[in-house]
Amino acid sequence: xxxxxxxxxxxxxxxxxxxxxxxxxxxxxxxxxxxxxxxxxxxxxxxxxxxxxxxxxxxxxxxxxxxxxxxxxxxxxxxxxxxxxxxxxxxxxxxxxxxxxxxxxxxxxxxxxxxxxxxxxxxxxxxxxxxxxxxxxxxxxxxxxxxxxxxxxxxxxxxxxxxxxxxxxxxxxxxxxxxxxxxxxxxxxxxxxxxxxxxxxxxxxxxxxxxxxxxxxxxxxxxxxxxxxxxxxxxxxxxxxxxxxxxxxxxxxxxxxxxxxx
Numbered sequence: 450x451x452x453x454x455x456x457x458x459x460x461x462x463x464x465x466x467x468x469x470x471x472x473x474x475x476x477x478x479x480x481x482x483x484x485x486x487x488x489x490x491x492x493x494x495x496x497x498x499x500x501x502x503x504x505x506x507x508x509x510x511x512x513x514x515x516x517x518x519x520x521x522x523x524x525x526x527x528x529x530x531x532x533x534x535x536x537x538x539x540x541x542x543x544x545x546x547x548x549x550x551x552x553x554x555x556x557x558x559x560x561x562x563x564x565x566x567x568x569x570x571x572x573x574x575x576x577x578x579x580x581x582x583x584x585x586x587x588x589x590x591x592x593x594x595x596x597x598x599x600x601x602x603x604x605x606x607x608x609x610x611x612x613x614x615x616x617x618x619x620x621x622x623x624x625x626x627x628x629x630x631x632x633x634x635x636x637x638x639x640x641x642x643x644x645x646x647x648x649x650x651x652x653x654x655x656x657x658x659x660x661x662x663x664x665x666x667x668x669x670x671x672x673x674x675x676x677x678x679x680x681x682x683x684x685x686x687x688x689x690x691x692x693x694x695x696x697x698x699x700x701x702x703x704x705x706x707x708x709x710x711x
Contacts, residue, residue: 450696452509452543453481455488458692459511459547459685463554467585472549473515478534479543485509488689490682491701492675494544495529498703499536505699508542513558513681515546551681552587553577558632559589561680562651565609566628567594574629575641588631588638590645596624599649599668606651606670610679613710616655616671619664625649632677643667653677675706 456476468474477494487507491498494516502510516533526532537544551557555573563571573586597605599620607615628649629642635652636659642650643666650667653674663669682700689698 450485450693451481452479452483452485455485455509455511455689455693455696456481456545459545459688460550462684462688463547463550463557465550467553468548468550469553473518474546474548474550477516477544477546478537479541481543483508483541483543485696487697487699488685489699489701490685491703491705492678492681493705494533494546495705496533496536498701498705499533499540499542501701501703502542503540507697507699508540510537510542510544511682511685512544512546513548513551513678515548516544547685551684552632553585555584555586557684558678558681559630561684562630562632562677563589563591563628565680566605566630566651568592568628569594574631574638574645588629588635588641590627590629590642590647593626593628596626599625602649602668603670606672610672610676612672612676616660616669618660618669621648621668622665623648625668632681633674639663639667639669651677673706673708675708 465475488509489502489507490511492513494512524531568591571589571591572581573583574588574590576583576586602625603615625648627647629647630651631638633653636655651670655671686698689696
């Protein structure tokens with residue numbers, strides 16, 4: 450099985466044209482005509498991820514966040530990106546990323562978050578086309594199986610995403626049933642969530658001033674960028690195993706979240 454065939458399966462699920470204009474999804478490092486020995490699936494790529502790939506015998510790394518966002522003017526080991534590129538090339542490891550194309554695809558990142566929360570009747574929050582049948586869009590919105598009071602809802606979110614704390618505005622005084630969400634930096638969808646009469650909005654990170662003015666309009670729940678997208682590797686694994694069940698896949702054990710809570 451060629452590495453390129455594995456990448457083709459992922460790109461068929463989440464086509465690269467779905468990525469945002471500023472993004473750099475797709476192949477990052479390496480040659481794709483080699484036989485795949487195993488695929489390590491992760492959120493970010495750094496030197497420890499390369500080490501884990503070597504340990505597990507993988508010559509392919511699939512990440513959510515691209516290693517390369519901007520062009521490199523030199524590769525001399527001056528920072529972790531350069532060192533990671535050098536180590537990958539030295540060990541003949543291919544790195545590819547499925548970023549905002551996977552965010553924007555049906556059954557992609559935001560659908561996985563909705564699945565973790567048990568949401569029903571899920572559809573795109575901001576669809577590219579008719580909401581119920583659109584194949585791409587930003588964020589999703591759906592219904593909890595049963596309405597919940599705000600503090601129980603926040604506890605559910607913290608439990609399902611194993612977060613130490615959640616950043617919330619004033620607890621909502623009415624039951625929460627309709628939930629909008631966007632993994633990563635999704636604050637640009639907050640007003641759309643309000644427009645669609647969501648009771649709550651979950652995202653990974655949000656600017657300070659955006660918390661103002663939504664008291665008793667919507668329950669904001671911000672859980673951290675890494676935490677919100679941590680299950681993305683499960684999507685990669687499902688796609689690869691469904692099409693190429695003989696390819697060995699490993700969800701990375703290395704925690705690459707640079708933020709710690711003290």
